[in-house]
Amino acid sequence: MQMIYDGKGTEPWMRQMFDTRAARRGAVVRRSMSWVDREVGRERFLAELRRRGFHVIQTADQFIVVCHDGPIRLLF
Numbered sequence: 001m002q003m004i005y006d007g008k009g010t011e012p013w014m015r016q017m018f019d020t021r022a023a024r025r026g027a028v029v030r031r032s033m034s035w036v037d038r039e040v041g042r043e044r045f046l047a048e049l050r051r052r053g054f055h056v057i058q059t060a061d062q063f064i065v066v067c068h069d070g071p072i073r074l075l076f
Contacts, residue, residue: 010040014048018067026068033061 022029036045045063049056053069066072 010044013039014045018052023065023067026070028064028066030062030064033058033063036063 017023017029017031020029021027031045033042036042046056049065052067055066055069055072057064057066
């Protein structure tokens, strides 16, 4: 899906997401795929997660981001 650019740039959005308490603690944050597409674009979002070494899971219409670079294990 294409990003709908609003002129604000992507940095404030990315900074806000990764400055949350959950992200700073290495916990999990989730974002709607349509919101990601609209605010920063999926490619930019995934590139930033990859750069940080975070894990991302896509389920239904959500991205679930594990905000650390350690191992994860899906149990079932």
